[in-house]
Amino acid sequence: AILEAIEHHLAAPAGPLTGRRVLVTSGPTHEPIDPVRYIANRSSGKQGHAIADALARLGAEVTLVTGPVALPDPPGVRVVAVESARDMLEACRAALPVDAAVFAAAVADWRVAASADQKLKKQPGAETMTLDLAQNPDILATISGLTEGRPALVVGFAAETERVVEHARDKRARKGCDWIVANDVSAAAGTFGGDANTVHLIAGSEDVDSWPPLSKAEVAERLAHRIAATLGSAAS
Amino acid sequence: AILEAIEHHLAAPAGPLTGRRVLVTSGPTHEPIDPVRYIANRSSGKQGHAIADALARLGAEVTLVTGPVALPDPPGVRVVAVESARDMLEACRAALPVDAAVFAAAVADWRVAASADQKLKKQPGAETMTLDLAQNPDILATISGLTEGRPALVVGFAAETERVVEHARDKRARKGCDWIVANDVSAAAGTFGGDANTVHLIAGSEDVDSWPPLSKAEVAERLAHRIAATLGSAAS
Numbered sequence: 001a002i003l004e005a006i007e008h009h010l011a012a013p014a015g016p017l018t019g020r021r022v023l024v025t026s027g028p029t030h031e032p033i034d035p036v037r038y039i040a041n042r043s044s045g046k047q048g049h050a051i052a053d054a055l056a057r058l059g060a061e062v063t064l065v066t067g068p069v070a071l072p073d074p075p076g077v078r079v080v081a082v083e084s085a086r087d088m089l090e091a092c093r094a095a096l097p098v099d100a101a102v103f104a105a106a107v108a109d110w111r112v113a114a115s116a117d118q119k120l121k122k123q124p125g126a127e128t129m130t131l132d133l134a135q136n137p138d139i140l141a142t143i144s145g146l147t148e149g150r151p152a153l154v155v156g157f158a159a160e161t162e163r164v165v166e167h168a169r170d171k172r173a174r175k176g177c178d179w180i181v182a183n184d185v186s187a188a189a190g191t192f193g194g195d196a197n198t199v200h201l202i203a204g205s206e207d208v209d210s211w212p213p214l215s216k217a218e219v220a221e222r223l224a225h226r227i228a229a230t231l232g233s234a235a236s
Numbered sequence: 237a238i239l240e241a242i243e244h245h246l247a248a249p250a251g252p253l254t255g256r257r258v259l260v261t262s263g264p265t266h267e268p269i270d271p272v273r274y275i276a277n278r279s280s281g282k283q284g285h286a287i288a289d290a291l292a293r294l295g296a297e298v299t300l301v302t303g304p305v306a307l308p309d310p311p312g313v314r315v316v317a318v319e320s321a322r323d324m325l326e327a328c329r330a331a332l333p334v335d336a337a338v339f340a341a342a343v344a345d346w347r348v349a350a351s352a353d354q355k356l357k358k359q360p361g362a363e364t365m366t367l368d369l370a371q372n373p374d375i376l377a378t379i380s381g382l383t384e385g386r387p388a389l390v391v392g393f394a395a396e397t398e399r400v401v402e403h404a405r406d407k408r409a410r411k412g413c414d415w416i417v418a419n420d421v422s423a424a425a426g427t428f429g430g431d432a433n434t435v436h437l438i439a440g441s442e443d444v445d446s447w448p449p450l451s452k453a454e455v456a457e458r459l460a461h462r463i464a465a466t467l468g469s470a471a472s
Binding site: 030033035036037038039040041042043070106108110113126127128129130131132133134135159161185 | 266269271272273274275276277278279306342344346349362363364365366367368369370371395397421422
């Protein structure tokens with residue numbers, strides 16, 4: 001145990017978040033339709049992974065809960081791989097308690113109500129089909145609404161295609177989180193799969209900080225520093 | 237033009253398929269629900285890409301029409317990247333005429349009937365939703381049924397979770413293709429995303445060749461050699 005403590009101390013860089021525990025979610029979720037089909041979101045996980053990396057560099061002990069992505073694990077971060085929204089919520093609960101939680105994953109709002117164990121067959125003659133969807137648990141609202149063990153700072157993401165700040169402000173109030181990082185994901189902004197991000201940080205109903213277009217690494221660094229300034233260090 | 241002809245001659249290895257044109261499809265298709273969501277299939281594209289590679293090594297001029305995959309382009313193969321089933325069919329038609337066509341892609345049977353231009357919003361209070369699906373064009377049946385310009389050899393794939401050979405034999409008759417390569421994709425067989433494949437080649441209603449578990453590269457090589465034996469060389 002002493003050796004482990006020393007190793008951990010050596011591995012984690014000292015910084016303004018030394019001694020702080022942070023949860024980050026990243027990537028899409030995959031909601032199974034049957035053994036070979038699923039519903040997915042266009043999320044590369046680049047932004048969430050960059051945030052986990054930036055927080056770890058500032059000394060935080062980071063748990064990254066991630067859906068299926070084609071990205072390497074950020075160094076010095078504990079990574080938990082999941083598929084569906086329900087799995088992601090369970091992994092988030094298991095990571096508590098934390099000082100801050102950043103929900104950057106693109107979680108599917110809907111799952112297939114009754115996913116089939118066997119592959120669905122095309123019915124000859126049937127030209128249409130309906131897929132019944134059920135609402136997934138809302139991870140951001142669930143963690144924001146915890147009466148016991150709520151993180152001191154809960155940060156949500158909003159991917160919007162229109163009226164970005166207005167929709168994000170509504171979302172902040174509806175979910176009960178502290179901050180919303182709002183992404184413009186209209187085709188014109190080129191956020192999904194790309195390396196740049198146009199972001200507004202909504203930290204209060206009248207507290208909106210619009211950042212210039214930045215790389216996802218730069219967005220991550222700014223956000224990590226702002227989290228550090230808000231939480232302060234637990235190390236002293 | 238003379239230089240191009242020489243370059244092509246130098247680039248393509250001489251082999252039993254020299255002078256033959258082959259079309260291969262690979263990967264999943266992505267069918268958009270809205271700008272951020274889509275329906276996908278669990279297909280890595282490993283098998284289709286390996287087949288394109290094996291055919292090119294035997295001297296064929298290969299066009300590979302592929303859905304979104306995280307794989308490098310096989311060397312010496314013309315690669316056409318597509319997203320949806322309808323795009324894939326269009327790219328296949330554009331690749332004709334060919335001597336043989338191998339349809340290894342996991343094409344979505346269904347697309348969303350009316351995909352939304354704006355991101356769908358979760359409606360407060362709505363616990364369920366239905367997604368109306370319309371049947372996609374059947375690429376294998378369409379190309380198999382061409383009266384003009386049908387490839388001499390059309391090979392389909394069948395991914396089955398149960399009664400593999402029986403379902404594949406039915407599919408061969410229904411689609412009008414010449415051969416079916418039937419994959420056992422039950423969870424137990426571990427085909428999707430993995431490197432090994434358990435395959436039955438159905439080349440006639442009574443002509444079933446069950447191969448031992450092989451790597452996807454070995455399946456590709458066996459199939460390419462069998463295609464070469466059937467077509468013969470056009471070079472002589």
